[in-house]
Amino acid sequence: MKRNLVLLLATAVSAGGFSLLAQLDDAAPFPKEFRTWAHVKSVLVGPQSAAFATEGGIHHIYANDKALEGYETGKFPDGSVIVYDLLETKEVAGNTVEGPTRRIDVMVKQGELYRATAGWGFMSFPSGNPAEGRLTAERQAACAACHAKRDDHDSVFSEFRK
Numbered sequence: 001m002k003r004n005l006v007l008l009l010a011t012a013v014s015a016g017g018f019s020l021l022a023q024l025d026d027a028a029p030f031p032k033e034f035r036t037w038a039h040v041k042s043v044l045v046g047p048q049s050a051a052f053a054t055e056g057g058i059h060h061i062y063a064n065d066k067a068l069e070g071y072e073t074g075k076f077p078d079g080s081v082i083v084y085d086l087l088e089t090k091e092v093a094g095n096t097v098e099g100p101t102r103r104i105d106v107m108v109k110q111g112e113l114y115r116a117t118a119g120w121g122f123m124s125f126p127s128g129n130p131a132e133g134r135l136t137a138e139r140q141a142a143c144a145a146c147h148a149k150r151d152d153h154d155s156v157f158s159e160f161r162k
């Protein structure tokens with residue numbers, strides 16, 4: 001009887017532990033389905049670009065349905081998610097094609113939660129690894145500081161090409 005109680009307690013504690021982990025993970029949710037979202041634009045960043053060291057390759061920007069509303073109105077509602085998918089390029093038979101993922105940057109709009117960074121949570125997944133997206137507050141502030149150049153467009157640089 002006593003043993004069962006201990007087991008029960010142990011189960012309760014580990015279940016609590018899991019839900020805490022889930023909450024922490026929620027701080028950097030990897031948007032698994034983004035490749036099926038709306039494609040906003042792509043840019044090929046070549047060696048002549050000032051941004052080549054960090055942005056060289058091809059990037060595609062994707063928006064979920066909520067973010068599409070934002071591209072329409074200039075004000076992105078809570079739940080908007082935008083993905084910057086950066087890939088290496090390679091030359092194959094005269095064609096420039098996508099190589100391995102360099103990095104996946106994500107912006108998630110939650111006005112209250114991310115008040116310090118204009119309502120956006122910033123995440124960055126090196127090599128697209130879903131387990132490594134969380135950024136320190138300092139790094140998020142650096143993302144937000146540059147994105148603030150577009151505070152006329154709710155901190156979003158890209159425009160949706162019709």
Ligand code: HEC
Nearest residue numbers: 043082083084105106107122123124142143146156157158
């Ligand atoms: C020095 C300026 C600068 C910094 C710092 C910066 N970005 Fe950006 N970001 C840009 C620009 C410019 C674009 C638009 C690229 C395009 O239009 O193709 C962009 C695009 C994006 C997008 C697509 C949505 C949009 O605004 O068009 C996401 C998501 C993103 N960045 C995330 C991040 C994250 C996460 C960080 C920090 C780790 C970060 N950015 C840091 C300049 C910056």
